[in-house]
Structure formats: C-alpha cells, structure tokens
Amino acid sequence: MNIGRLGGALALTLVALPLTAWAGPWTKELGQHYAKLGGDLYYTTDYFDSRLQGSDGETGIQRFVGTNLTLYGEVGVFPLWPIQVTASLPLTVGVSTFKDPALIGTSEPGTATGVRLGDLRVALQTSILRKGFQLAPSVEVKIPMYANDVVGKGLGPYRQWVPIPGDGQIDITPMMLMGGSIPTKVPMWVEGGIGYRFRTEAFVRWNTNLEFVDGIPFYAAWGLAPGRSWVVLRVDGYKNVRDDDVSREAVTIGPSVGVTVWKGLAIEARLAGDVVANNAPRGIAAGLGVSWRYPFPAASDASSSDGATTE
Numbered sequence: 425m426n427i428g429r430l431g432g433a434l435a436l437t438l439v440a441l442p443l444t445a446w447a448g449p450w451t452k453e454l455g456q457h458y459a460k461l462g463g464d465l466y467y468t469t470d471y472f473d474s475r476l477q478g479s480d481g482e483t484g485i486q487r488f489v490g491t492n493l494t495l496y497g498e499v500g501v502f503p504l505w506p507i508q509v510t511a512s513l514p515l516t517v518g519v520s521t522f523k524d525p526a527l528i529g530t531s532e533p534g535t536a537t538g539v540r541l542g543d544l545r546v547a548l549q550t551s552i553l554r555k556g557f558q559l560a561p562s563v564e565v566k567i568p569m570y571a572n573d574v575v576g577k578g579l580g581p582y583r584q585w586v587p588i589p590g591d592g593q594i595d596i597t598p599m600m601l602m603g604g605s606i607p608t609k610v611p612m613w614v615e616g617g618i619g620y621r622f623r624t625e626a627f628v629r630w631n632t633n634l635e636f637v638d639g640i641p642f643y644a645a646w647g648l649a650p651g652r653s654w655v656v657l658r659v660d661g662y663k664n665v666r667d668d669d670v671s672r673e674a675v676t677i678g679p680s681v682g683v684t685v686w687k688g689l690a691i692e693a694r695l696a697g698d699v700v701a702n703n704a705p706r707g708i709a710a711g712l713g714v715s716w717r718y719p720f721p722a723a724s725d726a727s728s729s730d731g732a733t734t735e
Contacts, residue, residue: 429672432678448615448645449558449601451551452500452508453719456543459497462692462713466490470706478540482525485585486533488705491517492542510562513569514542527659529580531664536585541569543590549601557604558615566595571629592630597621597641608648616644621662623671639669652684661700668703675700 439638452458468488480570494514501509516537528534547564568590576586576719647656661675678696685691692713698706 427626433489444684447498447508447510447547447549447601449551449560449603449617450505450550451554451558451560452498453506454500454699456508457499458499458717460495460692460713460715462494462496462711462715464490464492464494464709464711465491466707466709468705468707470701482523482530485520486523487521488587488707489519490587506554508549510545510547510549510564512545516540520585520587522585524585534582534585536582536586536587538573538587538589540589544569547599549642553672558602561615562599562601562619563663564595564597564599566597568586568592568594568628572627573629573631591634591636592627592632593636594624594628595621596624599641603645610648610650612646612648614644614646614696616642618642634670636671636675637664637666639664639671639673646717654682656680660696670703671701672704673702674698674704676709680711682715684721688720690715690717 466489492514494512496510496512498510501507508627514689520536521533522536523530523533544565544567545564547562549560549562551558553559569723570589570592572588572590572592575588576583579586597619599619601615601617605615606612606614619641621639621641623638625635626697642663643658643660643663645656645658647654649655657677658680659675659677662673664671664673676696676698678694680692680694682690682692690709692715694709694711696709698704698708701707
C-alpha cells in the first residue's frame with residue numbers, strides 16, 4: 425500500500441469516527457440496561473492533506489464527509505455486585521472529494537465512497553465506590569470488523585482515495601471513571617475519566633508497517649436533568665504519550681440533549697467540534713438517536729448512558 429493511501433485514507437477514518445463514548449461511572453446492576461441506535465454526521469472544516477504540498481500542488485483530498493450508524497448498549501450482568509458489559513458497533517460511510525489531475529484531469533474533483541462495519545468496542549466495568557461519589561474501573565477492547573487490505577480492491581488507481589473505516593488494529597484501554605451528584609434543586613452532576621490506550625500492533629488483515637503510539641484518553645462532563653429531559657456539556661480528548669507523525673490527537677467539545685418521551689424511551693441529540701486536531705483535520709459532528717433504558721428514569725435515582733446521565 426503506497427504512502428499516499430496511508431496518509432490520506434488513514435486521516436479520513438480517524439476523523440470519521442467520534443472519540444470513544446464512555447459509559448460513565450454509574451455501573452449498572454443485574455438486569456439494568458441501556459441501548460441506543462444513533463446516527464452521526466461528520467464534516468471537515470479545516471482539511472489538510474500533505475499530498476497537496478507535493479511537486480504539483482494539485483493532488484490530494486479537499487474535504488471529507490463521514491456518517492456512522494451505531495448500535496450501543498450497556499447491561500448489568502452480575503447479581504452480587506454492579507458489573508456491566510458495554511458494547512458498540514458502527515456502520516461507517518465515508519465520502520472523500522479529491523483532486524488527481526493525472527487520473528481524472530483538472531476540470532472537476534472526484535469523489536470516492538467507502539462503506540464498512542467499523543470497530544467493535546467491548547468493555548467490562550465495575551464499581552469501587554457506589555454511595556455518593558462514584559469510582560468505576562473499566563477495561564475496553566477494540567476489535568476491527570473490517571479488513572483494510574480489501575477496502576477499494578478492484579478499483580485500480582482510484583483505491584487510494586477510498587476512505588478506510590479504522591486503523592485496523594486491536595487496542596486495549598483500561599480507564600478509571602468517576603463522578604457524583606451536585607446538591608441542587610434541579611438534579612445536576614459532574615463526571616470524568618482518564619485511562620491508557622495500549623496500541624498492540626496486532627493488525628487485522630492489514631499488511632502495513634505503520635506503528636501507532638500509545639495514548640491517554642480522557643473526558644469530562646457536566647449535566648443537569650430538569651424533569652424528563654437532560655442537557656450535558658462534554659469534553660473528550662486523546663493525547664499521545666510521545667510525538668508521532670501518524671497517530672491522531674484531538675480534543676472535542678460540545679453539548680448533548682435528550683428527552684424521555686415514554687417510560688424508558690428517549691430521543692437524544694448531540695453537537696461537537698474539534699478544538700484540537702493533530703495528524704488529522706478539524707471538523708464538526710452532529711448526531712441524533714433513539715434510546716431505551718431500564719429502570720425507567722422516574723423509578724431510578726441514578727443511571728448512566730452514552731454521554732448522558734440522569735439522576
């Protein structure tokens with residue numbers, strides 16, 4: 425695989441997917457659950473492609489639009505102590521707009537589309553502290569459900585412009601989650617987390633010499649829940665442990681809102697923008713989803729979900 429495909433397609437996939445959405449520190453007990461089907465749209469606002477700095481100054485990706493349809497769930501699995509399993513799997517659709525005079529001439533840019541399953545993420549979480557302040561360790565494993573070696577296969581020279589769905593390797597991320605309620609008239613809370621991501625270099629059907637560096641994921645959130653609705657302001661970030669020319673670093677910030685419309689059925693929406701992006705372009709993401717949780721919010725004094733917590 426040539427360096428053009430490595431640089432451009434990899435940058436595309438790393439911005440197409442939002443940063444990992446952690447379940448939050450309120451670990452579910454046996455039978456409690458939360459599920460969400462959501463869609464996200466990502467649009468680059470500041471795209472940089474090193475290939476545009478080449479000898480002709482004409483070749484490279486101009487912009488990118490990514491769409492994810494993600495199924496996400498949390499479920500309590502143990503009767504004697506809160507232990508939950510969290511899982512998510514996206515269907516990714518990426519569309520790149522590119523210039524390649526040698527391939528398609530200079531009149532109009534071309535487009536290339538990639539459609540694949542993304543990374544399956546499975547996490548096991550438990551509680552250390554449960555009363556008042558919450559403290560919950562979690563370990564996540566990321567497993568690619570695609571093969572970058574076959575993305576765009578058969579498209580000849582157009583293949584280098586087809587977005588790939590992920591970085592193609594298995595990652596392991598231990599995380600410590602924490603948070604608690606703020607005693608106010610309107611239910612309010614804060615939460616956050618920090619961890620360490622081990623990049624295993626175990627690639628799934630991708631013959632590449634890329635080496636990603638380990639990194640530190642983190643997040644912080646503040647939320648309030650007036651009545652059957654909630655509002656959350658959240659910051660997510662990822663910092664490499666050392667300088668690197670390939671591995672992405674980013675900080676994303678934005679609000680999310682939700683409203684319970686019937687029992688445990690809710691509609692959720694989010695908006696987020698990249699305020700820091702290294703080895704990747706900046707962009708804006710918007711999402712809309714439908715969720716279900718049990719116990720129902722009115723019957724539960726604490727529950728956590730993908731980016732939204734009600735108490």
